[in-house]
Amino acid sequence: MDNRTVKHLLYEQVARIGRAVSSPKRLELLELLAQSDKTVEELAGELSVDVKLTSAHLKALREARLVTVRRQGKYMVYRLSGEDVAALWVALREVAEEHLLELQLQLDRMARDPGALASVTRKALLKQARRGEIVMIDVRPEAEFETAHLPFARSMPLAELKRRLAELPKSRQIVAYCRGPFCMLAGEAVKILQGRGFRARKLADGISEWRAAGMRLESAATD
Amino acid sequence: MDNRTVKHLLYEQVARIGRAVSSPKRLELLELLAQSDKTVEELAGELSVDVKLTSAHLKALREARLVTVRRQGKYMVYRLSGEDVAALWVALREVAEEHLLELQLQLDRMARDPGALASVTRKALLKQARRGEIVMIDVRPEAEFETAHLPFARSMPLAELKRRLAELPKSRQIVAYCRGPFCMLAGEAVKILQGRGFRARKLADGISEWRAAGMRLESAATD
DNA sequence: CAATCAGTCTAATGATCGTTAGAATGTTTG
DNA sequence: CAAACATTCTAACGATCATTAGACTGATTG
Numbered sequence: 228m229d230n231r232t233v234k235h236l237l238y239e240q241v242a243r244i245g246r247a248v249s250s251p252k253r254l255e256l257l258e259l260l261a262q263s264d265k266t267v268e269e270l271a272g273e274l275s276v277d278v279k280l281t282s283a284h285l286k287a288l289r290e291a292r293l294v295t296v297r298r299q300g301k302y303m304v305y306r307l308s309g310e311d312v313a314a315l316w317v318a319l320r321e322v323a324e325e326h327l328l329e330l331q332l333q334l335d336r337m338a339r340d341p342g343a344l345a346s347v348t349r350k351a352l353l354k355q356a357r358r359g360e361i362v363m364i365d366v367r368p369e370a371e372f373e374t375a376h377l378p379f380a381r382s383m384p385l386a387e388l389k390r391r392l393a394e395l396p397k398s399r400q401i402v403a404y405c406r407g408p409f410c411m412l413a414g415e416a417v418k419i420l421q422g423r424g425f426r427a428r429k430l431a432d433g434i435s436e437w438r439a440a441g442m443r444l445e446s447a448a449t450d
Numbered sequence: 451m452d453n454r455t456v457k458h459l460l461y462e463q464v465a466r467i468g469r470a471v472s473s474p475k476r477l478e479l480l481e482l483l484a485q486s487d488k489t490v491e492e493l494a495g496e497l498s499v500d501v502k503l504t505s506a507h508l509k510a511l512r513e514a515r516l517v518t519v520r521r522q523g524k525y526m527v528y529r530l531s532g533e534d535v536a537a538l539w540v541a542l543r544e545v546a547e548e549h550l551l552e553l554q555l556q557l558d559r560m561a562r563d564p565g566a567l568a569s570v571t572r573k574a575l576l577k578q579a580r581r582g583e584i585v586m587i588d589v590r591p592e593a594e595f596e597t598a599h600l601p602f603a604r605s606m607p608l609a610e611l612k613r614r615l616a617e618l619p620k621s622r623q624i625v626a627y628c629r630g631p632f633c634m635l636a637g638e639a640v641k642i643l644q645g646r647g648f649r650a651r652k653l654a655d656g657i658s659e660w661r662a663a664g665m666r667l668e669s670a671a672t673d
Numbered sequence: 674c675a676a677t678c679a680g681t682c683t684a685a686t687g688a689t690c691g692t693t694a695g696a697a698t699g700t701t702t703g
Numbered sequence: 704c705a706a707a708c709a710t711t712c713t714a715a716c717g718a719t720c721a722t723t724a725g726a727c728t729g730a731t732t733g
Binding site: 266267268278279282283286300301302303 | 711
């Protein structure tokens with residue numbers, strides 16, 4: 228086997244990973260799985276696409292070894308095959324944000340939305356949360372919170388937010404976060420809170436961004 | 451514009467990057483461009499493919515904003531649009547190495563090749579080179595060396611190696627490196643050197659790996 | 674200014690991908 | 704063990720992609 232053939236095989240393997248992350252739906256699946264393990268049904272629901280199509284995309288991700296499956300009762304539960312996969316998603320998204328003008332414009336528009344939190348560093352935020360100067364809320368579904376969440380954050384799923392407003396203080400700043408910069412949950416939460424007279428802002432980071440920056444996370448087990 | 455539409459647009463943009471890195475030829479182009487700026491002709495030559503096809507692939511990379519072009523006389527010179535693009539290539543390759551069994555087997559086979567240097571840390575290597583205990587040679591074409599090279603390395607392009615053997619010591623260990631783990635130049639060099647009685651080993655790292663690990667590089671200007 | 678040269682654009686080929694519907698598989702539940 | 708259910712596999716459609724050859728563009732050179 229000559230050099231060029233070997234070389235071609237090597238690049239071909241890496242391109243398999245590239246092909247796996249070349250579809251918007253598969254990227255969305257990866258981001259969801261970075262939050263917590265999920266069944267095909269759950270994933271299909273989040274993406275609002277057919278279960279069959281979701282299954283086909285998951286198969287592609289499985290063939291690139293980016294996810295693994297296990298059976299749990301009658302459900303198939305998918306899981307990212309490593310933290311490096313979530314990091315790859317973050318790296319891809321950051322390159323896209325850096326170089327694609329269209330994406331930058333879209334993100335700017337989101338950032339100008341009610342109460343985006345741009346300039347505060349992660350460490351400063353952590354310090355404020357530790358001291359109780361701000362209240363950090365995680366507005367993702369509870370299962371995702373239990374898998375991993377930011378330190379000092381309290382679970383307050385968007386679906387329950389309106390019912391549980393009494394648990395939140397009006398005196399202190401509230402910081403909401405969700406799955407990452409592309410996720411709309413925190414934006415929704417902030418809109419609701421501000422409408423009810425709370426001082427609320429949103430944080431663009433999610434679990435993967437936080438971890439990729441080398442910051443520590445907590446999970447239900449460590450609480 | 452509703453949430454789902456915005457979301458779709460965002461993921462679609464990132465998928466553009468994914469699509470750009472989903473072809474082995476384009477990945478090879480990115481790695482070559484991570485070494486130094488190059489013309490279409492040079493790139494086509496390195497890949498041993500038609501100039502027309504190379505141009506088409508470069509167009510795809512340009513549309514994903516991963517490379518930029520400038521005209522220089524009658525040549526079009528391509529350049530990576532940022533260090534983060536080289537870092538993305540490294541991240542992709544590392545995920546592939548970690549998860550794709552086929553790729554691991556292939557790399558193992560290469561590692562068992564004459565004199566792979568696996569266990570030495572980058573810092574230890576640097577220290578040995580600084581002290582002159584080893585001789586680091588960069589076997590890439592000279593233009594790539596001039597753009598950036600590892601500290602304490604000497605340019606010794608593979609094409610000139612046989613003619614310039616007299617410049618190398620038989621008393622000390624020689625460490626050859628090239629473009630990265632997928633590049634064959636260093637392996638070739640080691641084979642030649644060992645055949646002539648030199649103590650030679652190869653380093654898998656190239657410029658991008660070295661930089662991605664947070665290590666400093668040198669360029670012709672800083673020499 | 675005509676000839677040359679590097680590179681891109683256009684058109685056409687077959688191969689691959691995304692999507693959908695229908696059949697098949699394997700597990701749980703009565 | 705039969706019915707219900709979650710998921711995957713198979714087949715088929717059109718859309719997109721890789722590749723090639725031929726026409727075209729823009730700069731350089733005589």
